[in-house]
Amino acid sequence: MKVNELFKSELKVINMGLESFYQDMKSQDVSAIHVNWKPAAGGNEKMAALLARMKSLQ
Amino acid sequence: MANFIDQANKEALKLMQNAQPTLIGMGIAKDTLPGMRENLILHAGPPVKWEDMSGPLRGAVVGGIIYQGLAETVDEAKELAASGKIDFDSCHHHLAVGPMAGVVTAKMPVFIVKNLDQGNYAYCTMNEGLGEVLRFGAYGENVINHLNWMEKTLYPILKEAIEIHGPIDIKSMNAQALQMGDEMHNRNKAGTSLFIREIASSIVKTNASEEDKVKVFDFLNSNDHFYLNLSMPGAKCTMDPVGKVKYSTIVYGMARNGTEFGIRVAGLGERWFTAPAEIIDGLYFPGYSMEDANRDIGDSCITETSGIGGFAMASAPAIVQFVGGTPADAVQYTTSMYEITLEESVAYKMPNMNFRGVPTGIDIRKVVETQIRPVINTGIASKHAGVGQVGAGVVRPPMKCFEDALQAFVEMLDNEGLLD
Amino acid sequence: MKVNSMVRKNAYYDSVTLMIISREMKKIEGVDEVLVGMGTDLNVDLVEKLSLLTPELEGITPNDLFIAAKYDESKCTMDQIIQAFDEQINAKQDASAGDYQPPTLSSAVEHLKGANLVQISIPGRYAAREAEDALNKGLNVMLFSDNVSVEDELKLKKKAVEKGLLMMGPDCGTAIINGVPLCFANVLRRGAIGVVGASGTGTQEVTVCIDKLGEGVSQVIGTGGRDLSEPINGLMMSLGIDALESDPETKVIVLISKPPAPSVEKKILSKVSNCRKPVVVDFIGGDAEAILEAGAIPCVSLEDAARKAVAALRGEEIAAFEGFDAPENEINAIVDKAVASLKPDQKNLRALYTGGTLTDEAMKFLGENYQIYSNIPMTPDMAIEALEGEIKGHICLDLGEDEFTRGRPHPMIDPLTRSEFFDSHVDGTTAVVLVDCVLGYGSNADPAGAVAESVNSARARLAKEGKELVAVASVCGTDKDPQDLKKSVATLKEAGVIVMPSNMQAVRLVDRILARVSE
Numbered sequence: 001m002k003v004n005e006l007f008k009s010e011l012k013v014i015n016m017g018l019e020s021f022y023q024d025m026k027s028q029d030v031s032a033i034h035v036n037w038k039p040a041a042g043g044n045e046k047m048a049a050l051l052a053r054m055k056s057l058q
Numbered sequence: 059m060a061n062f063i064d065q066a067n068k069e070a071l072k073l074m075q076n077a078q079p080t081l082i083g084m085g086i087a088k089d090t091l092p093g094m095r096e097n098l099i100l101h102a103g104p105p106v107k108w109e110d111m112s113g114p115l116r117g118a119v120v121g122g123i124i125y126q127g128l129a130e131t132v133d134e135a136k137e138l139a140a141s142g143k144i145d146f147d148s149c150h151h152h153l154a155v156g157p158m159a160g161v162v163t164a165k166m167p168v169f170i171v172k173n174l175d176q177g178n179y180a181y182c183t184m185n186e187g188l189g190e191v192l193r194f195g196a197y198g199e200n201v202i203n204h205l206n207w208m209e210k211t212l213y214p215i216l217k218e219a220i221e222i223h224g225p226i227d228i229k230s231m232n233a234q235a236l237q238m239g240d241e242m243h244n245r246n247k248a249g250t251s252l253f254i255r256e257i258a259s260s261i262v263k264t265n266a267s268e269e270d271k272v273k274v275f276d277f278l279n280s281n282d283h284f285y286l287n288l289s290m291p292g293a294k295c296t297m298d299p300v301g302k303v304k305y306s307t308i309v310y311g312m313a314r315n316g317t318e319f320g321i322r323v324a325g326l327g328e329r330w331f332t333a334p335a336e337i338i339d340g341l342y343f344p345g346y347s348m349e350d351a352n353r354d355i356g357d358s359c360i361t362e363t364s365g366i367g368g369f370a371m372a373s374a375p376a377i378v379q380f381v382g383g384t385p386a387d388a389v390q391y392t393t394s395m396y397e398i399t400l401e402e403s404v405a406y407k408m409p410n411m412n413f414r415g416v417p418t419g420i421d422i423r424k425v426v427e428t429q430i431r432p433v434i435n436t437g438i439a440s441k442h443a444g445v446g447q448v449g450a451g452v453v454r455p456p457m458k459c460f461e462d463a464l465q466a467f468v469e470m471l472d473n474e475g476l477l478d
Numbered sequence: 479m480k481v482n483s484m485v486r487k488n489a490y491y492d493s494v495t496l497m498i499i500s501r502e503m504k505k506i507e508g509v510d511e512v513l514v515g516m517g518t519d520l521n522v523d524l525v526e527k528l529s530l531l532t533p534e535l536e537g538i539t540p541n542d543l544f545i546a547a548k549y550d551e552s553k554c555t556m557d558q559i560i561q562a563f564d565e566q567i568n569a570k571q572d573a574s575a576g577d578y579q580p581p582t583l584s585s586a587v588e589h590l591k592g593a594n595l596v597q598i599s600i601p602g603r604y605a606a607r608e609a610e611d612a613l614n615k616g617l618n619v620m621l622f623s624d625n626v627s628v629e630d631e632l633k634l635k636k637k638a639v640e641k642g643l644l645m646m647g648p649d650c651g652t653a654i655i656n657g658v659p660l661c662f663a664n665v666l667r668r669g670a671i672g673v674v675g676a677s678g679t680g681t682q683e684v685t686v687c688i689d690k691l692g693e694g695v696s697q698v699i700g701t702g703g704r705d706l707s708e709p710i711n712g713l714m715m716s717l718g719i720d721a722l723e724s725d726p727e728t729k730v731i732v733l734i735s736k737p738p739a740p741s742v743e744k745k746i747l748s749k750v751s752n753c754r755k756p757v758v759v760d761f762i763g764g765d766a767e768a769i770l771e772a773g774a775i776p777c778v779s780l781e782d783a784a785r786k787a788v789a790a791l792r793g794e795e796i797a798a799f800e801g802f803d804a805p806e807n808e809i810n811a812i813v814d815k816a817v818a819s820l821k822p823d824q825k826n827l828r829a830l831y832t833g834g835t836l837t838d839e840a841m842k843f844l845g846e847n848y849q850i851y852s853n854i855p856m857t858p859d860m861a862i863e864a865l866e867g868e869i870k871g872h873i874c875l876d877l878g879e880d881e882f883t884r885g886r887p888h889p890m891i892d893p894l895t896r897s898e899f900f901d902s903h904v905d906g907t908t909a910v911v912l913v914d915c916v917l918g919y920g921s922n923a924d925p926a927g928a929v930a931e932s933v934n935s936a937r938a939r940l941a942k943e944g945k946e947l948v949a950v951a952s953v954c955g956t957d958k959d960p961q962d963l964k965k966s967v968a969t970l971k972e973a974g975v976i977v978m979p980s981n982m983q984a985v986r987l988v989d990r991i992l993a994r995v996s997e
Binding site: 001002003004006007009010011012013014015016017018019020021024025027028030031032033034035036037038039041042043044045 | 697725
C-alpha cells in the first residue's frame with residue numbers, strides 16, 4: 001500500500017489554509033511549503049463559471 | 059488530444075520562441091510606418107481622445123506639433139490639437155511602440171526592426187535620454203532643439219553606421235544583456251553598452267565630422283536607456299504575429315496611455331480591453347510623492363508581454379531597490395510569473411534562477427484563475443507636463459482587463475457554437 | 479456612536495487571521511465593537527446580533543471581505559479603522575515573506591519535490607475539490623476543514639482506499655505521521671504503538687498518556703469524526719488498521735472512537751479479529767463484550783487505553799485502571815482539604831472544557847451520578863438551552879462547539895471564550911471547577927497561563943463573598959511540547975489549581991468532591 005511507502009519516506013508537507021500550521025512545520029524543520037490559496041478567480045463566481053466552461057472543452 | 063485552445067497556444071508559443079528580432083536600418087516615420095501622415099500623431103497605449111489625455115501626454119502632443127512645424131506657439135499647438143484637424147492614434151496600430159507618452163510625428167526618425175522568422179516589422183523612435191524630454195510631456199525650446207539634433211545629426215550617423223555594420227541581432231543582444239543584469243525595461247545599461255560596442259567601429263567609419271561622431275558617442279554613453287527603444291520594437295515584432303493566432307488565450311499586447319491600461323489577446327484580434335490605469339505606489343524621488351504621479355503610462359510593457367522586463371526581475375538585482383524591493387523580492391516576482399505563463403523562454407536564460415528561461419506567454423485564463431496579475435517594472439511620470447520622471451516602481455494591469463477579455467473569449471466561442 | 483461598514487469584493491483572507499485581527503482592532507481608542515470577516519451567512523448573522531448591520535452589508539457574498547464597526551465619532555473615524563486593518567493584515571503578510579508561496583496545489587508540487595502529504599484547512603465548501611485534486615496527484619491528505627458533505631467524504635475516502643492513500647478527515651484535528659505532529663498534536667516519543675483515532679482530543683489524550691508511561695508512537699492516523707458512521711462505513715479506520723498491521727515499526731494497535739454505528743462496529747471488529755497484532759479498542763462508552771469477542775482489548779477510559787497498550791507492548795499483565803496514580807490516602811487528603819474550604823451552599827460543578835472528547839469522557843462518567851446541564855447532555859431535558867440563560871445546578875460545557883465559537887477561533891487556540899465563561903459561570907454556588915489544558919502544536923502558546931489568570935480572578939471575586947474556589951485540571955501535553963508540560967503544571971499549581979495526571983483522574987477526583995458536598 002502507498003501509505004506504507006509514506007511511513008518509510010521523509011515527510012514533505014504542502015500546507016493549504018491556516019498559515020500557523022505551516023509555521024509549526026517550519027519551526028520543526030519539516031520540509032514544507034505553504035500554498036497562498038485563494039478560491040478560483042478570487043471567489044468571483046461569474047469568472048469561475050467562465051473558466052469552468054472553457055475547461056470543459058475537449 | 060489537446061483541445062483547440064491548447065493547440066492554438068502551442069502555435070503562438072512557437073512564434074514567440076522562434077521570433078528573430080533584428081535591427082535592419084532606420085527611416086523617417088512618414089516613409090516607413092504604415093498609414094503615417096503629416097497630421098497624424100501617434101501615442102502610447104490604447105486609443106485616447108485629446109479631451110481624455112493626461113498631462114504628460116498632452117504636453118508631448120503639444121511638443122510633437124511644434125517639432126513637426128504644425129504650429130509655432132504652445133497656445134496654437136493646443137488649439138490645433140483640440141480642433142479636430144489633428145488625428146490621434148495608437149502607436150500599436152501602426153506597428154510602432156513608444157516609451158512613456160510615446161508620441162511619434164511624421165518626420166521623426168525611427169529604428170526599423172524586423173522579425174526574420176515571420177518577416178514582420180516594428181518601429182520605435184530613438185531614446186531622448188533623461189531630464190526634460192518629450193516622452194515625459196516637456197515641450198520647451200530645449201526639448202525641440204534636442205529632437206532636431208537627433209533628427210539632423212544622430213539619425214544620419216546611426217543610419218549610415220547600421221548600413222555599414224549590417225543587421226544587428228536584437229535577440230542575442232537581449233540574451234546577453236539579461237545575463238549582465240538588465241531586464242530590458244527599467245535597466246538597459248548592459249544592452250546600451252553592448253550596442254555601443256557593436257556599432258562603434260561603424261560609427262567611426264561614417265562620413266560625419268569628428269565633432270559630430272564624438273557628440274554621438276557622448277550622447278549614447280550618457281543615456282543608459284538608449285537600448286530600451288530597441289528592446290521595445292524587438293518585443294513588439296515578436297508579439298505581433300501571436301496576435302493573429304485564432305483561439306489563442308495569450309496576451310500579445312499590453313500598453314498604457316496615461317489614462318487607461320489596455321491589453322490585447324491573440325484569439326480576440328485587435329480589440330483592446332481597457333480599464334483605468336493605476337497610480338503607482340512606488341519609490342518616489344526626493345521631493346515627490348504619489349500626489350505628483352500621473353496614471354501609469356507607456357508602451358514599454360511590451361517587454362513584459364514578451365517575457366522580459368518585470369518578468370525577468372530576478373536577473374536584474376541592481377534595480378530591485380529602485381523599484382522598492384530586495385533581491386529576494388525580485389526572485390519572488392519572477393517565480394510568481396511562471397504561475398500565469400505557459401512556457402519558459404529557450405533564448406532568455408537567467409543565471410540566478412538556475413538558468414531557467416524567462417516566463418513566456420501570459421495566459422488570460424491563468425491570470426483570472428490565480429488572480430496573479432503580470433508584474434511590470436515602470437518609471438513614474440509627473441502628472442504635470444514636462445516635469446519628467448518622479449519615481450519608479452512595480453505596477454500591475456487592472457484585473458478588469460483580463461476578466462473582460464475572458465468573458466469576450468467565452469462569448470466568441472459561444473457565438474461560434476464551440477461550447478456546450 | 480456611529481455604525482459603519484466597508485466591503486471589499488472578492489478579497490479572500492483566512493478566517494483565523496481575520497478573527498485575531500478583529501480582536502486587535504477592538505483595542506482602537508473609540509471603537510466600541512468591530513467585526514472583520516468574510517461575508518458568510520454565519521458572519522452576517524453575527525453582524526446583526528452585534529447591531530452592526532448596514533444596508534451595504536446586505537448583498538455581501540462569502541467571497542467579500544467586510545469590516546463592520548460601531549465607534550465614537552469624536553474619538554476615531556472609519557478611515558482610521560480601515561487603516562488599522564490594512565496595517566495588521568500587511569504585517570501578517572510581511573511575516574511570511576521570504577519563502578515562495580505558490581497559488582495552487584499544482585504549483586506547490588512543482589516547488590516541493592517529493593511532497594507526500596497535503597494539510598488542508600481552507601473553508602469547507604472549497605476543501606473537497608482540493609482534497610480530490612491532491613489524491614489524484616498521489617498525495618496523502620490531512621483534511622482539517624469541517625463543513626464537508628458526507629457525500630464528498632465518501633467519494634474522497636473511496637478514492638483514497640483505491641489508491642492506498644491516507645484521507646484523514648474531514649474535520650480531522652490531529653495526526654502524527656513519521657513523528658511529525660500535524661494540525662493539533664503533541665510532540666511524542668517515537669515508538670511501537672500505532673494509533674487510529676476518530677476523535678481529536680481523545681487521540682491526543684491517549685498518545686500523551688503513552689508518552690507519560692515512557693513509550694512512544696509509530697504513527698497516529700486521524701480519520702475524522704464521521705468515519706465510523708454508517709455512510710462512511712469506517713473506510714479510513716480499516717485502511718489505518720491495514721497500514722499499521724503491515725508497518726514493521728508498529729507492534730501494538732490502538733483504535734479510538736466514539737461508539738460506532740452498529741454495522742460499522744461489526745465490520746471493524748471483524749477486521750480486528752483477523753489482525754495479527756494486539757489491538758486495544760476504546761469506543762468511548764461502547765460495548766466491551768463485542769470487543770473481547772473479537773480478541774481485542776477493551777478499555778474504561780482514554781488513559782486506560784494508553785496503559786493497556788503499553789502493557790500489551792511490554793508483555794505485562796493487562797488490567798483495567800480505575801483509580802489514581804497517587805495513593806488513596808493522598809487523594810483523600812486532597813478531597814478533605816477541598817471540601818473543608820467550601821461553604822455549605824457551594825455544591826455545583828462547573829466543567830469548562832476546550833477538548834471535545836475530553837468533555838465526552840467527563841460527561842459519560844459524571845453524568846451517571848449527577849444531573850448535569852450541558853451542550854452534550856445525557857438526556858434532552860438537561861440540554862443547556864433548558865437553563866434559558868440562568869446559571870444553576872451542575873454545568874459541563876464543550877466550549878469548542880460551534881455555538882460558542884461563532885466568529886472566534888476555537889478555545890484551544892484562543893482562551894478568550896473560556897475566560898468569559900469563567901467570569902459568567904463560576905459563581906458563589908460553585909463547588910468545583912473542572913478544566914482541561916491541551917498543549918501541543920496548533921494550540922495556544924500558554925493555555926495554562928490563561929487558566930491560571932481566570933482562576934485567580936474568579937478566586938478574588940469569590941473572596942468578596944468570603945468563599946474559596948476549588949479548581950481541578952489535567953494537562954494534555956508532554957515536556958517536549960512547545961508549551962512544556964512541566965512549566966504548564968507549575969503555572970497551574972502556583973494558581974492553586976489541583977493538577978491531575980490525566981483527564982480521567984481529574985474527573986474521578988471531581989466525582990469524589992461532588993459526592994461529599996452533595997451528602
